[in-house]
Amino acid sequence: DTAVSQTPKYLVTQMGNDKSIKCEQNLGHDTMYWYKQDSKKFLKIMFSYNNKELIINETVPNRFSPKSPDKAHLNLHINSLELGDSAVYFCASSQGWDRGFFEKLFFGSGTQLSVL
Amino acid sequence: GENVEQHPSTLSVQEGDSAVIKCTYSDSASNYFPWYKQELGKGPQLIIDIRSNVGEKKDQRIAVTLNKTAKHFSLHITETQPEDSAVYFCAARTGGGADGLTFGKGTHLIIQP
Numbered sequence: 628d629t630a631v632s633q634t635p636k637y638l639v640t641q642m643g644n645d646k647s648i649k650c651e652q653n654l655g656h657d658t659m660y661w662y663k664q665d666s667k668k669f670l671k672i673m674f675s676y677n678n679k680e681l682i683i684n685e686t687v688p689n690r691f692s693p694k695s696p697d698k699a700h701l702n703l704h705i706n707s708l709e710l711g712d713s714a715v716y717f718c719a720s721s722q723g724w725d726r727g728f729f730e731k732l733f734f735g736s737g738t739q740l741s742v743l
Numbered sequence: 744g745e746n747v748e749q750h751p752s753t754l755s756v757q758e759g760d761s762a763v764i765k766c767t768y769s770d771s772a773s774n775y776f777p778w779y780k781q782e783l784g785k786g787p788q789l790i791i792d793i794r795s796n797v798g799e800k801k802d803q804r805i806a807v808t809l810n811k812t813a814k815h816f817s818l819h820i821t822e823t824q825p826e827d828s829a830v831y832f833c834a835a836r837t838g839g840g841a842d843g844l845t846f847g848k849g850t851h852l853i854i855q856p
Contacts (some may be wrong), residue, residue, distance in 0.1 A: 670846040734786030
């Protein structure tokens, strides 16, 4: 059973298109995140949600819009894709800070986005 | 904000030898320091973590040490094995809430047979 699953694993698209990446966790966690990993492997947080509420919104272009329909899902929609958006996007979850375990992140296997 | 520096970027060791990866952080308020291992094509996976009230933690062949005064922490892997080959990330977290983690830039560990 996959704890944090994201789809698709690979996404190849043209500049200017709009695409979405879906993420689901079956761990019962309260907090979910999106991280971006660039070609040099640098991992940087983009967003975090706690119980469907946006907590962190780093300096990410507003072409990126996260959506959390419920606390088990956090999707990422990207409008007007640019070449520089090419990266691996990781979804992650953690248990939630009110129980003191929120630091332990569980990552999905990533979505390799290639913008041509 | 927090800044985490990680060294070296690449580390090659003979199988059976020890490997040490070092990280420094900038924010003295940081209180949680995990290490993640990322294998090719997979997401990072937590291997060990340490809180700021502890100086050292060990789990079988893996240990982490923390020096709060110097603001640095290290990962030690003993008796390295081929399956230890991966990219290792250190990270730090400041404050509470769903702040997420600030990651170092990663170390590619290569275990030579």
